[in-house]
Amino acid sequence: MFTIGILASGKGSNLQAIVKHVQNGFINAKIGVVISDNPDAGALEIARSAGIPAVYIEPGKYRTFLENHQEKKYVECLKQHGVELVCLAGFMRVIKKNFFREYQNRIINIHPSLLPSFRGLEAWKQALDYGVRFTGCTVHFVEEDIDTGPIILQAVVAVFDDDTPETLHQRIQEKEHVIYPLAIKIISENRLIRIEGRRVIIDEM
Ligand code: GRF
Secondary structure, eight states: OOEEEEEOOSOOHHHHHHHHHHHTTSSOOEEEEEEESOTTOHHHHHHHHTTOOEEEOOOOSOSSBOOHHHHHHHHHHHHHTTOSEEEESSOOSBOOHHHHHHHTTOEEEEESSOTTSSOSSOHHHHHHHHTOSEEEEEEEEOOSSTTOSOEEEEEEEEOOTTOOHHHHHHHHHHHHHHHHHHHHHHHHTTOEEEEETTEEEEOOO
């Protein structure tokens, strides 16, 4: 069965949504492993409760990326669990060469804005501060640059005058929990036909 692996640093609400859609059969794939750089990540707890291997791997001495020999352990762990598609779900470190060597075009991410607007951290706050009327979320392939890869799916969220960063983030996350499982379903069913330049062509069926 098509096997995905999930990397998460935080509370894991996207992981929770993916687990739900695997359990109810919407996604026909297996979650082979969940890995975190944070031993206290809610995501590890969610994985354990769902009977999914949950592994903490030390990130090493840097704050924003994985130390090279630690990054190798991440990739080894994914391979050991038969992972074919790597899904970043709130993983707070930039991934580098070891991942791209092994999983070229097979790493995806969810970002809380309509890319290419508002790359980087707290994208919902950036959107609010900028004053846009609409923002949203994006599932995209991961490249070596941050938040730049070809876009698979997006969903739009309206910004209200009385929004706070928290209320806006909350509504964006509700959409994340819809489009991330959907993107995984599409890839696991081989409906993602090809990438033409930056454009991802999907067979809608
Ligand atoms: C999400 O907002 C996602 O867009 C970003 O990190 C957050 C992860 O949230 N990349 P959760 O841990 O899945 O709740």
